[in-house]
Amino acid sequence: MTTRAAVPPKKVLIIGSGIGGLSTAIILAELGFDVTVLEKNHHPGGVMRSYTRDGIECGVGVHYLGSLDKGQILRTFFDYLGVTEAIPLTRMGGNGIIDRYIFTSPASRLPHFDLPPGMDAYEENLIRAFPAEQEKIARIMDPVRQAAKQLHALDFLSTPDDNFTLLDHYDPFGAVLSNLGCSAELRNVLSVPSSWLGVPLDDCPAYYHNMALASYVSSSWRLERNGAHMADVFAERLVALGGKIITDAEVSRIEVDSRVVKGLHLQSGEKLPAELVIGAVHPKIVLQMLSAPDVKPSYRKRISTLQDTHGIFSVHVSIDAESHREIPHNIFKIETSQRGGISDLKYYQIRRSEKKGRNLLSILTSGMDALWAPWEGTRSGRRGREYLEAKERYAAELVEEAAQMFGALKGAKVIDASTPLTMRDWVNSPGGSAYGVLRSSSQMLATALLNRTAVKGLYLAGQNVMAPGIIGTIMGSFSTVKLILGPDEFKNLVRL
Ligand SMILES: Cc1cc2nc3c(=O)[nH]c(=O)nc-3n(C[C@H](O)[C@H](O)[C@H](O)COP(=O)(O)OP(=O)(O)OC[C@H]3O[C@@H](n4cnc5c(N)ncnc54)[C@H](O)[C@@H]3O)c2cc1C
Numbered sequence: 001m002t003t004r005a006a007v008p009p010k011k012v013l014i015i016g017s018g019i020g021g022l023s024t025a026i027i028l029a030e031l032g033f034d035v036t037v038l039e040k041n042h043h044p045g046g047v048m049r050s051y052t053r054d055g056i057e058c059g060v061g062v063h064y065l066g067s068l069d070k071g072q073i074l075r076t077f078f079d080y081l082g083v084t085e086a087i088p089l090t091r092m093g094g095n096g097i098i099d100r101y102i103f104t105s106p107a108s109r110l111p112h113f114d115l116p117p118g119m120d121a122y123e124e125n126l127i128r129a130f131p132a133e134q135e136k137i138a139r140i141m142d143p144v145r146q147a148a149k150q151l152h153a154l155d156f157l158s159t160p161d162d163n164f165t166l167l168d169h170y171d172p173f174g175a176v177l178s179n180l181g182c183s184a185e186l187r188n189v190l191s192v193p194s195s196w197l198g199v200p201l202d203d204c205p206a207y208y209h210n211m212a213l214a215s216y217v218s219s220s221w222r223l224e225r226n227g228a229h230m231a232d233v234f235a236e237r238l239v240a241l242g243g244k245i246i247t248d249a250e251v252s253r254i255e256v257d258s259r260v261v262k263g264l265h266l267q268s269g270e271k272l273p274a275e276l277v278i279g280a281v282h283p284k285i286v287l288q289m290l291s292a293p294d295v296k297p298s299y300r301k302r303i304s305t306l307q308d309t310h311g312i313f314s315v316h317v318s319i320d321a322e323s324h325r326e327i328p329h330n331i332f333k334i335e336t337s338q339r340g341g342i343s344d345l346k347y348y349q350i351r352r353s354e355k356k357g358r359n360l361l362s363i364l365t366s367g368m369d370a371l372w373a374p375w376e377g378t379r380s381g382r383r384g385r386e387y388l389e390a391k392e393r394y395a396a397e398l399v400e401e402a403a404q405m406f407g408a409l410k411g412a413k414v415i416d417a418s419t420p421l422t423m424r425d426w427v428n429s430p431g432g433s434a435y436g437v438l439r440s441s442s443q444m445l446a447t448a449l450l451n452r453t454a455v456k457g458l459y460l461a462g463q464n465v466m467a468p469g470i471i472g473t474i475m476g477s478f479s480t481v482k483l484i485l486g487p488d489e490f491k492n493l494v495r496l
Pocket residue numbers: 015016017018019020021038039040041044045046047048060061062063064065066249250251252280281285312314364426427428429434435461462463464467468469470471473
């Protein structure tokens with residue numbers, strides 16, 4: 001349910017039109033704020049937005065979505081934001097599988113594991129695969145069930161921001177599994193959800209692991225259309241509420257006077273005044289927009305030394321649709337270390353495409369930063385032939401590896417490949433990081449309360465303030481609005 005507000009209209013400028021910027025903008029526009037979103041690129045959406053190659057929509061940052069059943073967290077968000085009806089979805093798991101993990105290490109005794117929809121089904125699959133570890137599995141599942149309850153009940157909005165009673169949930173999940181004495185094989189299976197957040201198992205707070213797992217096991221969905229459509233739905237909803245989006249508008253500087261925000265400067269030289277500014281971009285990018293006296297050296301140091309998640313290399317391959325039908329689940333090919341834990345992971349999805357007779361195979365894997373290091377000083381579109389050839393070579397290797405999994409890929413044509421440098425330049429993600437700030441146990445204190453700054457009127461939103469993923473990013477949007485309004489006003493005005 002949404003509530004139109006009694007708050008006086010305030011001019012808000014939001015930097016960045018990813019899902020973080022757009023969802024924050026919609027919440028504020030619903031409340032009567034005068035909202036303008038500024039986006040450096042030609043289209044809104046950030047990494048949520050897909051792009052067209054060879055007549056086919058290539059997804060970037062939305063392969064599947066969790067928790068869209070009625071009463072579940074993302075559905076509650078979508079309903080509030082007014083986008084549910086306009087985003088058609090396909091429920092995953094009709095065949096009992098959302099994700100299939102395929103373990104390829106020679107030492108692996110478990111060839112594959114299926115993540116099904118539903119908490120009980122997931123626990124049953126674990127017990128079937130590891131019958132000797134039933135008790136340990138029960139102890140692992142209790143907090144996952146708890147996390148699901150807390151997620152869907154939107155507890156993150158009612159607990160005080162500085163509630164550190166959850167501290168033990170921030171113990172690394174790897175340590176939790178070691179303390180339980182879990183086998184290496186069980187550890188391997190349980191390593192996958194932390195990889196969705198870009199955090200290694202041994203440094204992934206148990207709470208984040210449980211939340212990520214719970215969000216997809218609760219229910220999983222694919223977009224029936226594509227990420228560009230989803231981005232347009234969010235953008236149109238904002239415009240319908242009176243908000244504005246200005247594209248091709250790169251913000252270069254945030255104007256601050258005596259630690260109070262005054263507005264923004266664009267690369268074009270234009271100056272826009274505002275009482276409220278929200279940086280829905282990486283905090284390091286916001287920091288670059290502030291002058292030295294605007295923030296304390298301690299804040300500058302904390303933000304500039306934050307460790308980020310790794311980048312991703314992705315390949316989109318057009319394949320013959322007759323020979324390679326859509327696969328209704330995701331496939332993870334996993335190499336593991338002896339101790340248990342992922343040493344290499346490839347993600348595959350085969351989906352129907354907009355082009356007759358063609359389907360789309362998408363492959364995602366780690367960014368392989370060292371491969372692209374020679375071009376670090378270059379910009380997108382100007383990296384030269386050798387870079388393009390290096391990309392082609394690596395893409396071809398990945399296609400060959402995929403053929404071992406799916407059989408000879410009939411009519412395969414690589415239609416696009418992107419490196420972490422692509423991501424870095426496209427959405428201003430530091431170092432090409434895929435999921436932004438690393439939500440690790442070791443960085444827990446440095447990453448707390450990232451949506452507030454010491455500058456009056458300046459806030460942060462986006463995947464970096466709470467957690468990555470569409471759910472985590474929208475959670476961040478609500479928590480930033482709560483910070484702006486204050487908890488009591490938020491409770492009165494925002495009825496989720
Ligand atoms: C490869 C990949 C796969 C993923 N798969 C999934 C998935 O299947 N499911 C899921 O839930 N999540 C997934 N995610 C995560 C999810 O997509 C992200 O967490 C989320 O979209 C991030 O949104 P954001 O708004 O924080 O950032 P972004 O989308 O990066 O938005 C930031 C925006 O700010 C703009 N910007 C930057 N600097 C400026 C400036 N100076 N001036 C103006 N504009 C600026 C950028 O151009 C961009 O549009 C995936 C992410 C990646 C990278």
